[in-house]
Every structure is written in structure tokens, then in C-alpha cells.
Amino acid sequence: MSQKRKGTGRLIPTRPTGVEYRVNYGIHIVAEARKHGRGIAPSRWARCSVKSNHRIPVGSYFLHADEGGVFQLKYTGTVWQYLAAA
Numbered sequence: 148m149s150q151k152r153k154g155t156g157r158l159i160p161t162r163p164t165g166v167e168y169r170v171n172y173g174i175h176i177v178a179e180a181r182k183h184g185r186g187i188a189p190s191r192w193a194r195c196s197v198k199s200n201h202r203i204p205v206g207s208y209f210l211h212a213d214e215g216g217v218f219q220l221k222y223t224g225t226v227w228q229y230l231a232a233a
Contacts, residue, residue, distance in 0.1 A: 149177045156212040158197065158220070171198045172210060174218065174229055192228040195220065 151173070158168040173196040197203070197210075203222060210218040210229070219230040 149175060151175050152212070152214075152216075154212055154214050156210050156214075158199070158203065158208050158210050161207040161209060161219075168199050168201055168203055170203075170210070172196065172212070176231070190230055192221070193231040195227050195229045197222070197227045 152175075153171075153173045155169065155171055158170045160166060175193075175195070177193075197220065205222050205224045208220045208222065210220050212218070221228050
């Protein structure tokens, strides 16, 4: 099962800088089948899209979606990725 989330939100650097950016985002969330047993589900980085009227520096961020939810993102200069639980 997959879910697409699009909307607006606040992008805040993981290091306290006092700066935040208003952005439009798009995240394609794919829920994978859980396996039996205990343990922590591994995490992986998956591509997403972030658009802003401002230049956003390379780094790690938290996206606080206006519709609810917080996502961890990183920007490499060319690619946006979010931390997805596999």
C-alpha cells in the first residue's frame, strides 16, 4: 500500500539556528509488509520533493507539515530525501 502526501509546511534545520523556511513538499510513502518477530524496523532514505522561494542550504531538516506530522529530511545540494521506515 502506498500513500502520496503533498502540502505545505515549515522546514526547520536540525541544528538550532532560528531560521525556518515555508515550503511545498511531496512525499511518496510506501508501507511494506511487516515480518513476524520482534525487532526494530530498518530505516532508509527515500527521495522526495521540496520547493521553496528561497535558496535552502545543504543539510538536515525537520519538515513540520501543516496537515500534521513531522518528517526528517536531508538535502545534498541536488536531491531531497526523507527518512522512511522500511
